[in-house]
Amino acid sequence: MPFLAHGSHRIRYELDGPKDAPAYVLVNGLTQYSELWAAYRDTLIGKGFRVATFDLLGQGASDKPELFISQDDQVEALHLLIGELGSGPVFLSGISFGGLIALRYAIEHRDGLAGLVPMSAFAELSPQLTLLGNALRTGLILGGTGYLQDLLLPMNLSDSWLKPLLGNLDAVKRQGWLINDVYALQNLMESFLDFQPLTPLLPSIKVPTMILNGEFDFLTPRSLHETLRVGIPDSSLVIIPNAYHAFTLEKAALTADLLARFAEDVLANRWQGDKKVWIAPDEPGGKMIPFPDGYDHLRAIPVQRAAP
Amino acid sequence: MNQFLGPLDASGRVPPLQQTRVASLLISAHGALARQLSVVLPGQLKAGWQTELNAQLFRETEIVSLLMRATSWVPDFTLPYLVLTWEAAWLPKPARGIADQKLAAAIDVAALGHAVHGAIRPAALLPVEASAEDPFVVALRRIEFESSRLIQAQIYFLKSDDLKPFREAVSSAVEVRHRQVRKLWAELLEGIGIRRDAEAA
Numbered sequence: 001m002p003f004l005a006h007g008s009h010r011i012r013y014e015l016d017g018p019k020d021a022p023a024y025v026l027v028n029g030l031t032q033y034s035e036l037w038a039a040y041r042d043t044l045i046g047k048g049f050r051v052a053t054f055d056l057l058g059q060g061a062s063d064k065p066e067l068f069i070s071q072d073d074q075v076e077a078l079h080l081l082i083g084e085l086g087s088g089p090v091f092l093s094g095i096s097f098g099g100l101i102a103l104r105y106a107i108e109h110r111d112g113l114a115g116l117v118p119m120s121a122f123a124e125l126s127p128q129l130t131l132l133g134n135a136l137r138t139g140l141i142l143g144g145t146g147y148l149q150d151l152l153l154p155m156n157l158s159d160s161w162l163k164p165l166l167g168n169l170d171a172v173k174r175q176g177w178l179i180n181d182v183y184a185l186q187n188l189m190e191s192f193l194d195f196q197p198l199t200p201l202l203p204s205i206k207v208p209t210m211i212l213n214g215e216f217d218f219l220t221p222r223s224l225h226e227t228l229r230v231g232i233p234d235s236s237l238v239i240i241p242n243a244y245h246a247f248t249l250e251k252a253a254l255t256a257d258l259l260a261r262f263a264e265d266v267l268a269n270r271w272q273g274d275k276k277v278w279i280a281p282d283e284p285g286g287k288m289i290p291f292p293d294g295y296d297h298l299r300a301i302p303v304q305r306a307a308p
Numbered sequence: 309m310n311q312f313l314g315p316l317d318a319s320g321r322v323p324p325l326q327q328t329r330v331a332s333l334l335i336s337a338h339g340a341l342a343r344q345l346s347v348v349l350p351g352q353l354k355a356g357w358q359t360e361l362n363a364q365l366f367r368e369t370e371i372v373s374l375l376m377r378a379t380s381w382v383p384d385f386t387l388p389y390l391v392l393t394w395e396a397a398w399l400p401k402p403a404r405g406i407a408d409q410k411l412a413a414a415i416d417v418a419a420l421g422h423a424v425h426g427a428i429r430p431a432a433l434l435p436v437e438a439s440a441e442d443p444f445v446v447a448l449r450r451i452e453f454e455s456s457r458l459i460q461a462q463i464y465f466l467k468s469d470d471l472k473p474f475r476e477a478v479s480s481a482v483e484v485r486h487r488q489v490r491k492l493w494a495e496l497l498e499g500i501g502i503r504r505d506a507e508a509a
Contacts, residue, residue: 141456
């Protein structure tokens, strides 16, 4: 198991796939660990990519700083990992907290990326997200990692994913519970205490950017992704049908296919962001559908967009 | 080396020698915290935050009491040496780089508490087959659950604005205590055939 050194801390990482291939770097969400990207590794390597995964500071097998983990340190750890990839094209994607770290990286290292895919991500803390974050932190403190998982599972995954697992949820939660420590998760959450919105900095992201948002994402709803679409010049927003916040777990095959297609389009100079809004197919390889003209993609019912 | 306690007996109970070793370290560590808290707890509380000291003292005492009763003890001739090593490790080591020795000592007590509550996860040693009817199994789960609440007092103090000017010294003191506790915990587990670090995963 290889490690990168960031100061006195060790960052556990994994590189798979051909060395000279374009690379995808995948950044974990808050309670995740790098093994959860296994399906992406297989699919993307099969499509000719190199794949880099790692545990953020405070997660999984990486070191868990005892009192403070700054988001700057996470960006620096990501920079170290990307430095391991050589000079080929690098596509960066992250889910939720990882999406935020990916955005920060793209802002701070403007020339180093070929493409960016924030998923279930946000650039600012809305009142709802702030209060939900506070409540999740309190849940962690009072009930431990297991209770935090109990809160996140129904919030972030669909009935159809949960139903067959209802009798066996402890097994689903166990690895995440084993590998995550309460104080470390709390430190990750508390890295938001001095958080400054990234929204004013989004226009500085010049790389092609595909923003992925689950249709029913409750934790980071459409409005937060809209901030990214409006702010990032060469972006488009893709809505994943019937998906919740953790669609990278639930719809891994579809999401990995979307990642590969985005990178292939960018590398072939076919990509045009144009701040368009798309609806992803239900299955890998399906057709992307433009969001119907004249309707408001921020609404959950078909409301016609107000005339400009 | 295994990742979990065991092999369990037919009724899902942890081998008595493993119980004895794990319980001994936990009693030593939580007992040390209880002793330190009993020294600093005033007879008459004068500030709101001191109520937490009272709560901490009795929760640490509860952990010791629970383990004494829930463990299936067996004679273990290595214990006198081990206990001596552990007790020496818990002795106060005022945080370096802080002139106020009273504050330096308080930081060390909190750092030790943070390490014992944060770095030791006894329930994570239990295999899924461990019996929920075994008092030792339930005790380990309860201790881990309580630890994630108890650590909040240490986090609150160690991250407080009052200690901001000493952030480096505080972080260093906590890191030292974590390293020490992790080392002793890993050595103990290795002695009963368990390895839990990243390389073993």
